[in-house]
Amino acid sequence: MILFRYLTREVLLTMSAVAGILLLVIMGSRFIRYFSDAAEGDFPVNILGTLMLYHLPGFMELILPLAFFLGILLAYGQLYMNSEITVMVACGMSPTRLLKVTLLPASAVAVLVGVCSLWLTPAGALKTAAILEDQRSRLDVSVLAPGRFQEFGGGRTAYISGFNDDGEMQDVLVHEQRQPGDEGAYNFVTRAKTGYQETRMDTGSRFLVLNDGERYGVTPGRRNAERLTFERYTLRLGLSRDRQELDSLEYTTTAALWRDGNDRAQAQWQWRAGLPLMVFVLAIMAQPLSRVNPRQGRFAKLLPAVFLYVAYLSLLLAAVDAVGSGAWSTVLGIWPVHGLFLVLGLLMIWHSQRKGMR
Incomplete structure:
Protein backbone atom coordinates (compact mmCIF):
# COMPACT_ATOMS: atom_id res chain seq x y z
CA MET A 1 0.00 0.00 0.00
CA ILE A 2 2.84 2.38 0.81
CA LEU A 3 4.55 1.62 -2.51
CA PHE A 4 1.24 2.04 -4.35
CA ARG A 5 0.67 5.49 -2.84
CA TYR A 6 4.27 6.48 -3.52
CA LEU A 7 4.28 5.39 -7.17
CA THR A 8 0.81 6.81 -7.82
CA ARG A 9 1.78 10.16 -6.31
CA GLU A 10 4.93 10.37 -8.42
CA VAL A 11 3.06 9.56 -11.62
CA LEU A 12 0.12 11.89 -10.96
CA LEU A 13 2.30 14.81 -9.88
CA THR A 14 4.41 14.51 -13.03
CA MET A 15 1.28 14.11 -15.15
CA SER A 16 -0.25 17.24 -13.60
CA ALA A 17 2.86 19.28 -14.37
CA VAL A 18 2.97 18.08 -17.99
CA ALA A 19 -0.79 18.59 -18.45
CA GLY A 20 -0.57 22.11 -17.01
CA ILE A 21 2.17 23.09 -19.45
CA LEU A 22 0.40 21.59 -22.46
CA LEU A 23 -2.92 23.16 -21.44
CA LEU A 24 -1.30 26.55 -21.00
CA VAL A 25 0.24 26.39 -24.49
CA ILE A 26 -2.92 25.19 -26.26
CA MET A 27 -5.32 27.49 -24.45
CA GLY A 28 -2.96 30.42 -24.92
CA SER A 29 -2.94 29.82 -28.66
CA ARG A 30 -6.74 29.58 -28.81
CA PHE A 31 -7.14 32.65 -26.59
CA ILE A 32 -4.94 34.73 -28.90
CA ARG A 33 -7.02 33.64 -31.87
CA TYR A 34 -10.29 34.52 -30.14
CA PHE A 35 -8.89 37.79 -28.85
CA SER A 36 -7.90 38.74 -32.40
CA ASP A 37 -11.46 37.96 -33.59
CA ALA A 38 -12.89 40.05 -30.76
CA ALA A 39 -10.59 42.93 -31.66
CA GLU A 40 -11.93 42.75 -35.22
CA GLY A 41 -15.44 43.14 -33.82
CA ASP A 42 -16.69 39.61 -34.50
CA PHE A 43 -17.99 39.28 -30.94
CA PRO A 44 -17.75 41.14 -27.61
CA VAL A 45 -14.65 40.67 -25.46
CA ASN A 46 -16.73 39.80 -22.40
CA ILE A 47 -17.61 36.33 -23.75
CA LEU A 48 -13.97 35.24 -24.15
CA GLY A 49 -13.89 33.57 -20.74
CA THR A 50 -17.07 31.62 -21.49
CA LEU A 51 -15.74 30.42 -24.84
CA MET A 52 -12.47 29.23 -23.27
CA LEU A 53 -14.36 27.41 -20.51
CA TYR A 54 -16.49 25.50 -23.02
CA HIS A 55 -13.35 24.54 -24.97
CA LEU A 56 -11.63 23.12 -21.87
CA PRO A 57 -13.09 19.55 -22.05
CA GLY A 58 -12.04 19.26 -25.69
CA PHE A 59 -8.50 20.19 -24.74
CA MET A 60 -8.42 17.86 -21.74
CA GLU A 61 -9.55 14.76 -23.64
CA LEU A 62 -6.43 15.02 -25.83
CA ILE A 63 -3.99 16.38 -23.26
CA LEU A 64 -4.64 13.89 -20.44
CA PRO A 65 -3.65 10.68 -22.33
CA LEU A 66 -0.42 12.28 -23.52
CA ALA A 67 0.30 13.82 -20.11
CA PHE A 68 -0.28 10.47 -18.36
CA PHE A 69 1.97 8.71 -20.89
CA LEU A 70 4.78 11.21 -20.34
CA GLY A 71 4.12 11.22 -16.60
CA ILE A 72 4.85 7.48 -16.37
CA LEU A 73 7.95 7.85 -18.55
CA LEU A 74 9.42 10.70 -16.51
CA ALA A 75 8.39 9.44 -13.06
CA TYR A 76 9.51 5.84 -13.54
CA GLY A 77 12.59 7.01 -15.44
CA GLN A 78 13.64 9.01 -12.39
CA LEU A 79 13.00 6.00 -10.15
CA TYR A 80 15.15 3.82 -12.41
CA MET A 81 17.94 6.40 -12.32
CA ASN A 82 17.82 6.46 -8.52
CA SER A 83 17.76 2.61 -8.51
CA GLU A 84 14.52 2.72 -6.51
CA ILE A 85 12.67 0.33 -8.82
CA THR A 86 15.71 -1.99 -8.73
CA VAL A 87 15.41 -2.11 -4.95
CA MET A 88 11.64 -2.71 -5.21
CA VAL A 89 12.21 -5.66 -7.59
CA ALA A 90 14.90 -7.03 -5.26
CA CYS A 91 12.38 -6.86 -2.40
CA GLY A 92 9.85 -8.94 -4.31
CA MET A 93 7.88 -6.52 -6.51
CA SER A 94 7.45 -8.21 -9.88
CA PRO A 95 7.04 -6.32 -13.16
CA THR A 96 3.49 -7.67 -13.35
CA ARG A 97 2.64 -6.11 -9.99
CA LEU A 98 4.24 -2.85 -11.08
CA LEU A 99 1.99 -2.91 -14.16
CA LYS A 100 -1.07 -3.44 -11.95
CA VAL A 101 -0.03 -0.47 -9.82
CA THR A 102 0.31 1.59 -12.99
CA LEU A 103 -3.12 0.61 -14.31
CA LEU A 104 -4.94 1.75 -11.17
CA PRO A 105 -4.27 5.50 -11.66
CA ALA A 106 -4.77 4.86 -15.38
CA SER A 107 -8.35 3.84 -14.56
CA ALA A 108 -9.01 7.18 -12.85
CA VAL A 109 -7.50 9.09 -15.78
CA ALA A 110 -9.51 7.00 -18.27
CA VAL A 111 -12.74 7.79 -16.41
CA LEU A 112 -11.93 11.51 -16.55
CA VAL A 113 -11.09 11.30 -20.27
CA GLY A 114 -14.30 9.33 -20.88
CA VAL A 115 -16.43 11.97 -19.13
CA CYS A 116 -14.84 14.63 -21.32
CA SER A 117 -15.00 12.78 -24.63
CA LEU A 118 -18.44 11.19 -24.21
CA TRP A 119 -20.31 14.04 -22.57
CA LEU A 120 -18.57 17.33 -21.79
CA THR A 121 -16.76 17.90 -25.11
CA PRO A 122 -19.82 17.63 -27.42
CA ALA A 123 -21.88 19.69 -24.96
CA GLY A 124 -19.15 22.35 -24.78
CA ALA A 125 -18.73 22.40 -28.56
CA LEU A 126 -22.48 22.90 -28.99
CA LYS A 127 -22.51 25.75 -26.46
CA THR A 128 -19.53 27.41 -28.17
CA ALA A 129 -21.11 27.14 -31.62
CA ALA A 130 -24.42 28.46 -30.29
CA ILE A 131 -22.74 31.49 -28.69
CA LEU A 132 -20.78 32.33 -31.84
CA GLU A 133 -23.82 31.82 -34.06
CA ASP A 134 -25.84 34.04 -31.75
CA GLN A 135 -23.24 36.78 -32.12
CA ARG A 136 -23.18 36.38 -35.91
CA SER A 137 -26.98 36.58 -36.07
CA ARG A 138 -27.05 39.97 -34.38
CA LEU A 139 -26.73 43.30 -36.09
CA ASP A 140 -25.39 44.93 -32.95
CA VAL A 141 -23.26 47.99 -32.29
CA SER A 142 -22.18 46.73 -28.86
CA VAL A 143 -19.00 45.28 -30.36
CA LEU A 144 -17.75 48.66 -31.60
CA ALA A 145 -14.51 49.96 -30.11
CA PRO A 146 -13.53 53.65 -30.19
CA GLY A 147 -11.02 54.78 -32.79
CA ARG A 148 -11.49 51.91 -35.24
CA PHE A 149 -13.43 51.20 -38.40
CA LEU A 239 -34.26 41.53 -36.56
CA SER A 240 -31.89 38.72 -35.79
CA ARG A 241 -31.02 36.76 -38.87
CA ASP A 242 -32.06 33.16 -39.19
CA ARG A 243 -29.50 31.06 -37.40
CA GLN A 244 -27.74 28.18 -39.07
CA GLU A 245 -28.72 24.74 -37.88
CA LEU A 246 -26.12 23.28 -35.53
CA ASP A 247 -26.41 19.72 -36.80
CA SER A 248 -22.74 18.76 -37.04
CA LEU A 249 -21.77 15.37 -35.62
CA GLU A 250 -19.31 17.19 -33.41
CA TYR A 251 -22.24 18.55 -31.41
CA THR A 252 -24.34 15.35 -31.39
CA THR A 253 -24.69 13.49 -28.12
CA THR A 254 -22.91 10.15 -27.77
CA ALA A 255 -26.21 8.28 -27.29
CA ALA A 256 -27.55 9.71 -30.56
CA LEU A 257 -24.35 8.68 -32.37
CA TRP A 258 -24.70 5.15 -31.00
CA ARG A 259 -28.22 4.86 -32.46
CA ASP A 260 -27.24 6.41 -35.80
CA GLY A 261 -26.17 3.85 -38.38
CA ASN A 262 -24.45 6.40 -40.60
CA ASP A 263 -20.75 5.74 -41.26
CA ARG A 264 -19.68 9.20 -40.15
CA ALA A 265 -21.71 8.94 -36.95
CA GLN A 266 -20.21 5.56 -36.14
CA ALA A 267 -16.70 6.90 -36.78
CA GLN A 268 -17.35 9.80 -34.42
CA TRP A 269 -18.75 7.48 -31.75
CA GLN A 270 -15.78 5.10 -31.98
CA TRP A 271 -13.37 8.03 -31.70
CA ARG A 272 -15.02 9.21 -28.49
CA ALA A 273 -15.24 5.71 -26.99
CA GLY A 274 -11.65 4.90 -27.97
CA LEU A 275 -10.02 7.77 -26.08
CA PRO A 276 -10.43 6.18 -22.60
CA LEU A 277 -9.10 2.89 -24.01
CA MET A 278 -6.12 4.81 -25.35
CA VAL A 279 -5.11 5.69 -21.78
CA PHE A 280 -4.68 2.01 -20.83
CA VAL A 281 -2.76 1.18 -24.03
CA LEU A 282 -0.38 4.10 -23.47
CA ALA A 283 0.12 3.07 -19.83
CA ILE A 284 1.11 -0.46 -20.94
CA MET A 285 3.58 0.91 -23.49
CA ALA A 286 4.99 3.51 -21.10
CA GLN A 287 6.19 1.03 -18.45
CA PRO A 288 8.85 -0.75 -20.57
CA LEU A 289 9.79 2.53 -22.25
CA SER A 290 10.51 4.12 -18.87
CA ARG A 291 13.22 1.57 -18.09
CA VAL A 292 16.54 3.37 -18.62
CA ASN A 293 20.13 2.89 -17.67
CA PRO A 294 21.21 5.36 -14.92
CA ARG A 295 23.96 6.58 -17.23
CA GLN A 296 21.49 7.35 -20.02
CA GLY A 297 19.28 9.77 -18.11
CA ARG A 298 15.50 9.64 -17.81
CA PHE A 299 14.98 11.57 -21.07
CA ALA A 300 16.78 8.93 -23.16
CA LYS A 301 13.58 7.30 -24.44
CA LEU A 302 11.41 10.41 -24.44
CA LEU A 303 11.83 11.12 -28.15
CA PRO A 304 11.03 7.53 -29.29
CA ALA A 305 8.03 7.57 -26.97
CA VAL A 306 6.72 10.80 -28.51
CA PHE A 307 7.16 9.34 -32.01
CA LEU A 308 5.24 6.25 -30.89
CA TYR A 309 2.40 8.41 -29.54
CA VAL A 310 2.25 10.46 -32.75
CA ALA A 311 2.09 7.25 -34.81
CA TYR A 312 -0.70 5.93 -32.59
CA LEU A 313 -2.76 9.12 -32.83
CA SER A 314 -2.15 9.47 -36.58
CA LEU A 315 -3.33 5.93 -37.28
CA LEU A 316 -6.42 6.52 -35.16
CA LEU A 317 -7.29 9.68 -37.10
CA ALA A 318 -6.68 7.88 -40.41
CA ALA A 319 -8.95 5.03 -39.29
CA VAL A 320 -11.68 7.50 -38.26
CA ASP A 321 -11.52 9.13 -41.71
CA ALA A 322 -11.60 5.72 -43.42
CA VAL A 323 -14.64 4.59 -41.42
CA GLY A 324 -16.41 7.91 -41.93
CA SER A 325 -15.88 7.84 -45.69
CA GLY A 326 -17.05 4.23 -46.00
CA ALA A 327 -13.63 2.96 -47.10
CA TRP A 328 -13.32 0.77 -43.99
CA SER A 329 -15.87 -1.45 -42.27
CA THR A 330 -17.72 0.10 -39.35
CA VAL A 331 -17.73 -3.31 -37.64
CA LEU A 332 -13.96 -3.38 -37.45
CA GLY A 333 -13.77 0.38 -37.11
CA ILE A 334 -10.79 1.86 -35.31
CA TRP A 335 -10.43 -1.06 -32.88
CA PRO A 336 -7.65 -2.82 -34.86
CA VAL A 337 -5.44 0.24 -34.26
CA HIS A 338 -5.97 -0.01 -30.50
CA GLY A 339 -5.36 -3.77 -30.70
CA LEU A 340 -2.15 -3.29 -32.68
CA PHE A 341 -0.61 -0.95 -30.12
CA LEU A 342 -1.89 -3.07 -27.22
CA VAL A 343 -0.06 -6.08 -28.66
CA LEU A 344 2.99 -3.89 -29.23
CA GLY A 345 2.93 -2.79 -25.59
CA LEU A 346 2.61 -6.36 -24.32
CA LEU A 347 5.53 -7.43 -26.53
CA MET A 348 7.61 -4.56 -25.17
CA ILE A 349 6.82 -5.67 -21.60
CA TRP A 350 7.72 -9.27 -22.43
CA HIS A 351 10.98 -8.19 -24.03
CA SER A 352 11.81 -5.97 -21.07
CA GLN A 353 11.20 -8.82 -18.62
CA ARG A 354 13.38 -11.20 -20.60
CA LYS A 355 16.11 -8.58 -20.76
CA GLY A 356 15.81 -8.07 -17.01
CA MET A 357 16.12 -11.82 -16.33
CA ARG A 358 19.22 -12.01 -18.47
Whole structure:
Protein backbone atom coordinates (compact mmCIF):
# COMPACT_ATOMS: atom_id res chain seq x y z
CA MET A 1 0.00 0.00 0.00
CA ILE A 2 2.84 2.38 0.81
CA LEU A 3 4.55 1.62 -2.51
CA PHE A 4 1.24 2.04 -4.35
CA ARG A 5 0.67 5.49 -2.84
CA TYR A 6 4.27 6.48 -3.52
CA LEU A 7 4.28 5.39 -7.17
CA THR A 8 0.81 6.81 -7.82
CA ARG A 9 1.78 10.16 -6.31
CA GLU A 10 4.93 10.37 -8.42
CA VAL A 11 3.06 9.56 -11.62
CA LEU A 12 0.12 11.89 -10.96
CA LEU A 13 2.30 14.81 -9.88
CA THR A 14 4.41 14.51 -13.03
CA MET A 15 1.28 14.11 -15.15
CA SER A 16 -0.25 17.24 -13.60
CA ALA A 17 2.86 19.28 -14.37
CA VAL A 18 2.97 18.08 -17.99
CA ALA A 19 -0.79 18.59 -18.45
CA GLY A 20 -0.57 22.11 -17.01
CA ILE A 21 2.17 23.09 -19.45
CA LEU A 22 0.40 21.59 -22.46
CA LEU A 23 -2.92 23.16 -21.44
CA LEU A 24 -1.30 26.55 -21.00
CA VAL A 25 0.24 26.39 -24.49
CA ILE A 26 -2.92 25.19 -26.26
CA MET A 27 -5.32 27.49 -24.45
CA GLY A 28 -2.96 30.42 -24.92
CA SER A 29 -2.94 29.82 -28.66
CA ARG A 30 -6.74 29.58 -28.81
CA PHE A 31 -7.14 32.65 -26.59
CA ILE A 32 -4.94 34.73 -28.90
CA ARG A 33 -7.02 33.64 -31.87
CA TYR A 34 -10.29 34.52 -30.14
CA PHE A 35 -8.89 37.79 -28.85
CA SER A 36 -7.90 38.74 -32.40
CA ASP A 37 -11.46 37.96 -33.59
CA ALA A 38 -12.89 40.05 -30.76
CA ALA A 39 -10.59 42.93 -31.66
CA GLU A 40 -11.93 42.75 -35.22
CA GLY A 41 -15.44 43.14 -33.82
CA ASP A 42 -16.69 39.61 -34.50
CA PHE A 43 -17.99 39.28 -30.94
CA PRO A 44 -17.75 41.14 -27.61
CA VAL A 45 -14.65 40.67 -25.46
CA ASN A 46 -16.73 39.80 -22.40
CA ILE A 47 -17.61 36.33 -23.75
CA LEU A 48 -13.97 35.24 -24.15
CA GLY A 49 -13.89 33.57 -20.74
CA THR A 50 -17.07 31.62 -21.49
CA LEU A 51 -15.74 30.42 -24.84
CA MET A 52 -12.47 29.23 -23.27
CA LEU A 53 -14.36 27.41 -20.51
CA TYR A 54 -16.49 25.50 -23.02
CA HIS A 55 -13.35 24.54 -24.97
CA LEU A 56 -11.63 23.12 -21.87
CA PRO A 57 -13.09 19.55 -22.05
CA GLY A 58 -12.04 19.26 -25.69
CA PHE A 59 -8.50 20.19 -24.74
CA MET A 60 -8.42 17.86 -21.74
CA GLU A 61 -9.55 14.76 -23.64
CA LEU A 62 -6.43 15.02 -25.83
CA ILE A 63 -3.99 16.38 -23.26
CA LEU A 64 -4.64 13.89 -20.44
CA PRO A 65 -3.65 10.68 -22.33
CA LEU A 66 -0.42 12.28 -23.52
CA ALA A 67 0.30 13.82 -20.11
CA PHE A 68 -0.28 10.47 -18.36
CA PHE A 69 1.97 8.71 -20.89
CA LEU A 70 4.78 11.21 -20.34
CA GLY A 71 4.12 11.22 -16.60
CA ILE A 72 4.85 7.48 -16.37
CA LEU A 73 7.95 7.85 -18.55
CA LEU A 74 9.42 10.70 -16.51
CA ALA A 75 8.39 9.44 -13.06
CA TYR A 76 9.51 5.84 -13.54
CA GLY A 77 12.59 7.01 -15.44
CA GLN A 78 13.64 9.01 -12.39
CA LEU A 79 13.00 6.00 -10.15
CA TYR A 80 15.15 3.82 -12.41
CA MET A 81 17.94 6.40 -12.32
CA ASN A 82 17.82 6.46 -8.52
CA SER A 83 17.76 2.61 -8.51
CA GLU A 84 14.52 2.72 -6.51
CA ILE A 85 12.67 0.33 -8.82
CA THR A 86 15.71 -1.99 -8.73
CA VAL A 87 15.41 -2.11 -4.95
CA MET A 88 11.64 -2.71 -5.21
CA VAL A 89 12.21 -5.66 -7.59
CA ALA A 90 14.90 -7.03 -5.26
CA CYS A 91 12.38 -6.86 -2.40
CA GLY A 92 9.85 -8.94 -4.31
CA MET A 93 7.88 -6.52 -6.51
CA SER A 94 7.45 -8.21 -9.88
CA PRO A 95 7.04 -6.32 -13.16
CA THR A 96 3.49 -7.67 -13.35
CA ARG A 97 2.64 -6.11 -9.99
CA LEU A 98 4.24 -2.85 -11.08
CA LEU A 99 1.99 -2.91 -14.16
CA LYS A 100 -1.07 -3.44 -11.95
CA VAL A 101 -0.03 -0.47 -9.82
CA THR A 102 0.31 1.59 -12.99
CA LEU A 103 -3.12 0.61 -14.31
CA LEU A 104 -4.94 1.75 -11.17
CA PRO A 105 -4.27 5.50 -11.66
CA ALA A 106 -4.77 4.86 -15.38
CA SER A 107 -8.35 3.84 -14.56
CA ALA A 108 -9.01 7.18 -12.85
CA VAL A 109 -7.50 9.09 -15.78
CA ALA A 110 -9.51 7.00 -18.27
CA VAL A 111 -12.74 7.79 -16.41
CA LEU A 112 -11.93 11.51 -16.55
CA VAL A 113 -11.09 11.30 -20.27
CA GLY A 114 -14.30 9.33 -20.88
CA VAL A 115 -16.43 11.97 -19.13
CA CYS A 116 -14.84 14.63 -21.32
CA SER A 117 -15.00 12.78 -24.63
CA LEU A 118 -18.44 11.19 -24.21
CA TRP A 119 -20.31 14.04 -22.57
CA LEU A 120 -18.57 17.33 -21.79
CA THR A 121 -16.76 17.90 -25.11
CA PRO A 122 -19.82 17.63 -27.42
CA ALA A 123 -21.88 19.69 -24.96
CA GLY A 124 -19.15 22.35 -24.78
CA ALA A 125 -18.73 22.40 -28.56
CA LEU A 126 -22.48 22.90 -28.99
CA LYS A 127 -22.51 25.75 -26.46
CA THR A 128 -19.53 27.41 -28.17
CA ALA A 129 -21.11 27.14 -31.62
CA ALA A 130 -24.42 28.46 -30.29
CA ILE A 131 -22.74 31.49 -28.69
CA LEU A 132 -20.78 32.33 -31.84
CA GLU A 133 -23.82 31.82 -34.06
CA ASP A 134 -25.84 34.04 -31.75
CA GLN A 135 -23.24 36.78 -32.12
CA ARG A 136 -23.18 36.38 -35.91
CA SER A 137 -26.98 36.58 -36.07
CA ARG A 138 -27.05 39.97 -34.38
CA LEU A 139 -26.73 43.30 -36.09
CA ASP A 140 -25.39 44.93 -32.95
CA VAL A 141 -23.26 47.99 -32.29
CA SER A 142 -22.18 46.73 -28.86
CA VAL A 143 -19.00 45.28 -30.36
CA LEU A 144 -17.75 48.66 -31.60
CA ALA A 145 -14.51 49.96 -30.11
CA PRO A 146 -13.53 53.65 -30.19
CA GLY A 147 -11.02 54.78 -32.79
CA ARG A 148 -11.49 51.91 -35.24
CA PHE A 149 -13.43 51.20 -38.40
CA GLN A 150 -15.41 48.01 -37.74
CA GLU A 151 -18.10 46.02 -39.52
CA PHE A 152 -21.19 45.22 -37.50
CA GLY A 153 -23.39 43.37 -39.98
CA GLY A 154 -25.59 44.11 -42.95
CA GLY A 155 -22.77 45.61 -45.01
CA ARG A 156 -22.33 48.40 -42.47
CA THR A 157 -19.04 49.82 -41.29
CA ALA A 158 -18.92 52.24 -38.37
CA TYR A 159 -16.44 54.49 -36.63
CA ILE A 160 -16.88 56.18 -33.26
CA SER A 161 -14.48 58.41 -31.38
CA GLY A 162 -15.63 57.32 -27.94
CA PHE A 163 -18.44 57.19 -25.38
CA ASN A 164 -19.71 59.93 -23.10
CA ASP A 165 -20.71 59.56 -19.46
CA ASP A 166 -24.23 58.48 -20.43
CA GLY A 167 -22.93 55.65 -22.61
CA GLU A 168 -23.81 57.37 -25.89
CA MET A 169 -21.48 57.09 -28.85
CA GLN A 170 -19.75 60.29 -29.95
CA ASP A 171 -18.72 61.41 -33.45
CA VAL A 172 -20.42 58.53 -35.22
CA LEU A 173 -19.67 57.69 -38.85
CA VAL A 174 -21.63 54.89 -40.56
CA HIS A 175 -21.04 53.63 -44.09
CA GLU A 176 -23.75 51.45 -45.65
CA GLN A 177 -22.65 49.54 -48.72
CA ARG A 178 -25.29 48.52 -51.19
CA GLN A 179 -25.83 44.76 -51.00
CA PRO A 180 -26.42 42.54 -54.06
CA GLY A 181 -30.11 42.65 -54.93
CA ASP A 182 -30.78 45.99 -53.21
CA GLU A 183 -32.61 48.62 -55.19
CA GLY A 184 -30.87 51.88 -55.97
CA ALA A 185 -27.28 52.70 -56.82
CA TYR A 186 -26.37 54.73 -53.76
CA ASN A 187 -23.99 53.94 -50.97
CA PHE A 188 -24.80 55.92 -47.85
CA VAL A 189 -22.48 57.72 -45.46
CA THR A 190 -24.04 59.01 -42.27
CA ARG A 191 -22.31 61.33 -39.80
CA ALA A 192 -23.71 62.34 -36.41
CA LYS A 193 -22.53 63.95 -33.20
CA THR A 194 -24.01 61.28 -30.91
CA GLY A 195 -25.82 58.00 -31.19
CA TYR A 196 -27.15 55.07 -29.20
CA GLN A 197 -28.83 51.72 -29.77
CA GLU A 198 -32.52 51.20 -29.05
CA THR A 199 -34.48 47.95 -28.96
CA ARG A 200 -38.23 47.73 -29.43
CA MET A 201 -39.42 45.13 -26.94
CA ASP A 202 -42.68 44.44 -28.79
CA THR A 203 -41.04 43.49 -32.09
CA GLY A 204 -37.47 42.68 -31.08
CA SER A 205 -36.15 45.09 -33.71
CA ARG A 206 -32.98 47.06 -33.02
CA PHE A 207 -32.37 50.63 -34.16
CA LEU A 208 -29.38 52.89 -34.19
CA VAL A 209 -30.58 56.36 -33.20
CA LEU A 210 -28.34 59.22 -34.42
CA ASN A 211 -28.58 62.85 -33.37
CA ASP A 212 -27.47 66.09 -35.11
CA GLY A 213 -25.89 64.92 -38.32
CA GLU A 214 -25.93 64.56 -42.07
CA ARG A 215 -26.58 61.67 -44.43
CA TYR A 216 -25.06 61.45 -47.91
CA GLY A 217 -26.07 59.15 -50.73
CA VAL A 218 -23.14 58.71 -53.11
CA THR A 219 -22.37 56.60 -56.12
CA PRO A 220 -18.71 55.74 -56.82
CA GLY A 221 -17.55 57.40 -60.03
CA ARG A 222 -20.27 60.10 -60.05
CA ARG A 223 -20.08 63.68 -58.86
CA ASN A 224 -23.70 64.09 -57.83
CA ALA A 225 -24.81 63.09 -54.35
CA GLU A 226 -27.84 63.34 -52.08
CA ARG A 227 -27.54 65.21 -48.79
CA LEU A 228 -29.90 65.06 -45.84
CA THR A 229 -29.55 67.08 -42.64
CA PHE A 230 -31.28 65.74 -39.55
CA GLU A 231 -31.69 66.35 -35.86
CA ARG A 232 -32.69 62.76 -35.20
CA TYR A 233 -32.30 59.84 -37.57
CA THR A 234 -33.20 56.23 -36.85
CA LEU A 235 -31.32 53.52 -38.70
CA ARG A 236 -33.00 50.13 -38.53
CA LEU A 237 -30.53 47.39 -37.76
CA GLY A 238 -33.19 44.74 -38.23
CA LEU A 239 -34.26 41.53 -36.56
CA SER A 240 -31.89 38.72 -35.79
CA ARG A 241 -31.02 36.76 -38.87
CA ASP A 242 -32.06 33.16 -39.19
CA ARG A 243 -29.50 31.06 -37.40
CA GLN A 244 -27.74 28.18 -39.07
CA GLU A 245 -28.72 24.74 -37.88
CA LEU A 246 -26.12 23.28 -35.53
CA ASP A 247 -26.41 19.72 -36.80
CA SER A 248 -22.74 18.76 -37.04
CA LEU A 249 -21.77 15.37 -35.62
CA GLU A 250 -19.31 17.19 -33.41
CA TYR A 251 -22.24 18.55 -31.41
CA THR A 252 -24.34 15.35 -31.39
CA THR A 253 -24.69 13.49 -28.12
CA THR A 254 -22.91 10.15 -27.77
CA ALA A 255 -26.21 8.28 -27.29
CA ALA A 256 -27.55 9.71 -30.56
CA LEU A 257 -24.35 8.68 -32.37
CA TRP A 258 -24.70 5.15 -31.00
CA ARG A 259 -28.22 4.86 -32.46
CA ASP A 260 -27.24 6.41 -35.80
CA GLY A 261 -26.17 3.85 -38.38
CA ASN A 262 -24.45 6.40 -40.60
CA ASP A 263 -20.75 5.74 -41.26
CA ARG A 264 -19.68 9.20 -40.15
CA ALA A 265 -21.71 8.94 -36.95
CA GLN A 266 -20.21 5.56 -36.14
CA ALA A 267 -16.70 6.90 -36.78
CA GLN A 268 -17.35 9.80 -34.42
CA TRP A 269 -18.75 7.48 -31.75
CA GLN A 270 -15.78 5.10 -31.98
CA TRP A 271 -13.37 8.03 -31.70
CA ARG A 272 -15.02 9.21 -28.49
CA ALA A 273 -15.24 5.71 -26.99
CA GLY A 274 -11.65 4.90 -27.97
CA LEU A 275 -10.02 7.77 -26.08
CA PRO A 276 -10.43 6.18 -22.60
CA LEU A 277 -9.10 2.89 -24.01
CA MET A 278 -6.12 4.81 -25.35
CA VAL A 279 -5.11 5.69 -21.78
CA PHE A 280 -4.68 2.01 -20.83
CA VAL A 281 -2.76 1.18 -24.03
CA LEU A 282 -0.38 4.10 -23.47
CA ALA A 283 0.12 3.07 -19.83
CA ILE A 284 1.11 -0.46 -20.94
CA MET A 285 3.58 0.91 -23.49
CA ALA A 286 4.99 3.51 -21.10
CA GLN A 287 6.19 1.03 -18.45
CA PRO A 288 8.85 -0.75 -20.57
CA LEU A 289 9.79 2.53 -22.25
CA SER A 290 10.51 4.12 -18.87
CA ARG A 291 13.22 1.57 -18.09
CA VAL A 292 16.54 3.37 -18.62
CA ASN A 293 20.13 2.89 -17.67
CA PRO A 294 21.21 5.36 -14.92
CA ARG A 295 23.96 6.58 -17.23
CA GLN A 296 21.49 7.35 -20.02
CA GLY A 297 19.28 9.77 -18.11
CA ARG A 298 15.50 9.64 -17.81
CA PHE A 299 14.98 11.57 -21.07
CA ALA A 300 16.78 8.93 -23.16
CA LYS A 301 13.58 7.30 -24.44
CA LEU A 302 11.41 10.41 -24.44
CA LEU A 303 11.83 11.12 -28.15
CA PRO A 304 11.03 7.53 -29.29
CA ALA A 305 8.03 7.57 -26.97
CA VAL A 306 6.72 10.80 -28.51
CA PHE A 307 7.16 9.34 -32.01
CA LEU A 308 5.24 6.25 -30.89
CA TYR A 309 2.40 8.41 -29.54
CA VAL A 310 2.25 10.46 -32.75
CA ALA A 311 2.09 7.25 -34.81
CA TYR A 312 -0.70 5.93 -32.59
CA LEU A 313 -2.76 9.12 -32.83
CA SER A 314 -2.15 9.47 -36.58
CA LEU A 315 -3.33 5.93 -37.28
CA LEU A 316 -6.42 6.52 -35.16
CA LEU A 317 -7.29 9.68 -37.10
CA ALA A 318 -6.68 7.88 -40.41
CA ALA A 319 -8.95 5.03 -39.29
CA VAL A 320 -11.68 7.50 -38.26
CA ASP A 321 -11.52 9.13 -41.71
CA ALA A 322 -11.60 5.72 -43.42
CA VAL A 323 -14.64 4.59 -41.42
CA GLY A 324 -16.41 7.91 -41.93
CA SER A 325 -15.88 7.84 -45.69
CA GLY A 326 -17.05 4.23 -46.00
CA ALA A 327 -13.63 2.96 -47.10
CA TRP A 328 -13.32 0.77 -43.99
CA SER A 329 -15.87 -1.45 -42.27
CA THR A 330 -17.72 0.10 -39.35
CA VAL A 331 -17.73 -3.31 -37.64
CA LEU A 332 -13.96 -3.38 -37.45
CA GLY A 333 -13.77 0.38 -37.11
CA ILE A 334 -10.79 1.86 -35.31
CA TRP A 335 -10.43 -1.06 -32.88
CA PRO A 336 -7.65 -2.82 -34.86
CA VAL A 337 -5.44 0.24 -34.26
CA HIS A 338 -5.97 -0.01 -30.50
CA GLY A 339 -5.36 -3.77 -30.70
CA LEU A 340 -2.15 -3.29 -32.68
CA PHE A 341 -0.61 -0.95 -30.12
CA LEU A 342 -1.89 -3.07 -27.22
CA VAL A 343 -0.06 -6.08 -28.66
CA LEU A 344 2.99 -3.89 -29.23
CA GLY A 345 2.93 -2.79 -25.59
CA LEU A 346 2.61 -6.36 -24.32
CA LEU A 347 5.53 -7.43 -26.53
CA MET A 348 7.61 -4.56 -25.17
CA ILE A 349 6.82 -5.67 -21.60
CA TRP A 350 7.72 -9.27 -22.43
CA HIS A 351 10.98 -8.19 -24.03
CA SER A 352 11.81 -5.97 -21.07
CA GLN A 353 11.20 -8.82 -18.62
CA ARG A 354 13.38 -11.20 -20.60
CA LYS A 355 16.11 -8.58 -20.76
CA GLY A 356 15.81 -8.07 -17.01
CA MET A 357 16.12 -11.82 -16.33
CA ARG A 358 19.22 -12.01 -18.47
